[in-house]
Amino acid sequence: METPSRHDNGNTGSLDEQAPPPYSPYVDGELVVESADVQTDGRINVDLDSKFARTLAKVIELQQEDLQNPPPDYLWGQPAQEQAIGCDIQLNIVIQIVGSRGDVQPFIALGNELQKYGHRVRLATHDVFAEFVTQSGLEFYPIGGDPAELMAFIVKNPGLIPQMSALRAGEVQKKRAMVAEMLQGCWKSCIEDDPVTKVPFVADVIIANPPSFAHIHCAQALSIPVHLMFTMPWTSTKAFPHPLANLSSSDMNPKTANRVSYGVVEWLTWQGLGDVINRWRASIDLEPISATEGPRLAETLKVPFTYCWSPALIPRPQDWPTNIDICGFFFREPPTYKPSPRLQEFLDSGPAPVYIGFGSIVIDNPQKMTEIILEAVARTGVRAIISRGWSKLGGTPGHNIYYIDDCPHEWLFQHVAAVVHHGGAGTTACGLSNGRSTTIVPFFGDQPFWGNMVARAGAGPKPIPYASLNAKLLADAISFCLTPAVARSARDFALKMQYESGVAAAVQSFHRHLPLNKMHCSLIPSQPSIWTYKRSKGNINLSKTAVQILIDNGKIDAKHLRCHNINPIHIETRRWDPLTGILSASTSTGSEMLKSTAEMIYNPYKEYARGRSQKSPRAHTKQDLSPVYPASSSSHSSRHNPEAKSQPLDLDTTMTRANSDCSRSSLLTAGNMVGASLKGFGKFTGAYFKGVVVDLPHAAAEGFRQVPRLYGEEPKDYGTVRDWKTGATMGGRNFVDGMTDGFKGFFTEPVKGAREDGALGAVKGFAKGTIGLATKVPSAGIGLVAYPFHGIAKTIETAVRSKTRKAIVNARLREGYEVTRQLGLSEDEQQDLLQRFQLLTHRLDS
Known part of the structure; x- marks a missing residue:
């Protein structure tokens, strides 16, 4: 890969x-x-x-x-x-x-x-x-x-x-x-x-x-x-x-x-x-x-x-949607490279050699691999450049064998007749772009895939799995690569690739899929809007620089700013029918309850173990009963009472203090244990009520709503529940549509079926209407409560989970200050921005 x-x-x-x-x-x-x-x-x-x-x-x-x-x-x-x-x-x-x-x-x-x-x-x-x-x-x-x-x-x-x-x-x-x-x-x-x-x-x-x-x-x-x-x-x-x-x-x-x-x-x-x-x-x-x-x-x-x-x-596969592009291999400009005299002499001394190398692949038995390569080269009578790689392949160089360590592939592949390698995407692309026929010896992962693609393109033989490699197979593959037809196919492939510009096409693809219509700042169009300034009759989208200038000039209050959601992502657990939906929700709820039950038992034990570890392991030993000097002894008290520094506390005082510390530590540990247990119980209760009140009813409502798919009817799209407002809206719409369509379909579907297919159609229509009544009406009834509660739960979770949102706000404000400082807008430019903001707000409020 x-x-x-x-x-x-x-x-x-x-x-x-x-x-x-x-x-x-x-x-x-x-x-x-x-x-x-x-x-x-x-x-x-x-x-x-x-x-x-x-x-x-x-x-x-x-x-x-x-x-x-x-x-x-x-x-x-x-x-x-x-x-x-x-x-x-x-x-x-x-x-x-x-x-x-x-x-x-x-x-x-x-x-x-x-x-x-x-x-x-x-x-x-x-x-x-x-x-x-x-x-x-x-x-x-x-x-x-x-x-x-x-x-x-x-x-x-x-x-x-x-x-x-x-x-x-x-x-x-x-x-x-x-x-x-x-x-x-x-x-x-x-x-x-x-x-x-x-x-x-x-x-x-x-x-x-x-x-x-x-x-x-x-x-x-x-x-x-x-x-x-x-x-x-x-x-x-x-x-x-x-x-x-x-x-x-x-x-x-x-x-x-x-x-x-x-x-x-x-x-x-x-x-x-x-x-x-x-x-x-x-x-x-x-x-x-x-x-x-x-x-x-x-x-x-x-x-x-x-x-x-x-x-x-x-x-490009025909079933890929338009959000997927193929742009071409990513190539950088080739580096400046000058070969060593010995390498140049080898290249000039005979026909173009074959490159054989496996890069960073670590081979168990490099000596055996070297022997296979040398025998294959001898069988075919070709010259070869062998890359030592991480496996340290190699032996004694010969008149037709040259071993290399480091050499840019795009330079080297211009001077060889064919390439043999492990099938990494980069090496494959480099060989094909230079019009070199290719033999791939895959070791793992996607390497067999690239080998098959090369073979399908006619630029090389079928891949030879590393475990099956022997001298005969490798020699046959090299000979195949050197046939005129295969060499010509590789050159033709390179001609097709020469008009591709992968990096430039990828940037075009990236720009094409951006939601640019939602990204412009209302005041500085060349900057992305990351803030939304809320007004009574509309919102203004602002960049970090615009916001900083407006704040510096006292035109807006930061508390009215919200992060601009350019591309909100909502991940919903989809349900396909009520049975699997309820089962899945029940499993999830049960898992959370089981986890919290374990915490009720295990977390107090952890607090107990932590409390034990914080106590001195040598408490109440004879060594600890040695004279203890008052903590209040200081250079001041020593000057007024020279004997103060040398007066130890008596044994009873030491024992009393030690017992008092031990008692406080035990009480603290006990309190922590109770707190940990109550925290686990709180999670257990929360998981139970969320499952019973929110998750299970929502799964049932969604499951019933999806059943008409089974006979080819698609459920209506009400959007995604994001908060209590969208939850209430979806619950109301689903209730009205479900009740209406459920009862209406029970009577109209048999008539529709009879009109289209006669008696058989009437029977099918009756079945369809019955299923619709049995699923749409329950979805409407359950959803009237489930969807609003689902939205309320999301609203509560959003309010509770605010740490990350605050971190994002602080980071954006900090960057806005720095960007504005570096940008250094003139006074006239800032005044122009303030005037445009005033006009925009006036237009919205009027």
């Missing part, structure tokens, strides 16, 4: 060619056994006939048809991207990247391209890349995490799902802790000052790769746009299966099976990290996400997604 760059920094043995880290999920064993089997190469064998896969197929089909959250228009073919998209707003953009140097490097190119539009760009990634980022002219924020450890983990546990040996060794828990650290680091990258310059920063937009995980949640907390970018397919499609999935033979429709494969991988991933993400969400005042919504969150919310590969290699 390596992200490409035009030169990969050229270090065949560097971090550039590393794959991004695995998701390190702690997978439920029963689920994996039933629906999927993780292979040694990290790919997942998906059992399409399992109960889980079959159920998932039904859920996915329901989600595809969900008109409560309709997808963007589908476009059959490539989206229209020829028209240049301008952006007249200068934004604070944070780019959150988890992975290796090869994953970070292309986003540096993206950041530099974004800077050309006047955007301020902060790249948030691992600490070790600080210098790499800042030397490129971008701001840097450290999110924690060690890419070297992540790479070591993926080598041992390729793909997404760890092997049982890793579970036993505790490695998964270490990686989960690292993910928790990176989640918090990503959040801080959105609102905290620059760690070096201390210049304030608050993000207006987030760009991220999926393994950073925090993206959507940070955007939800800030109500700002988010845009995902990645080098491998992460959006479900019927065109091809998930790159990490091997599908079993089944009678399931192949197109449905392809889509199910994405669901299986996503659900397994959430199995392992859902609890980590939800704990972190609680720390930034966000509600937990249910296990049914978490896995497919990006698709459910229709988050804009840009894929960084050539559409000539993988055409």
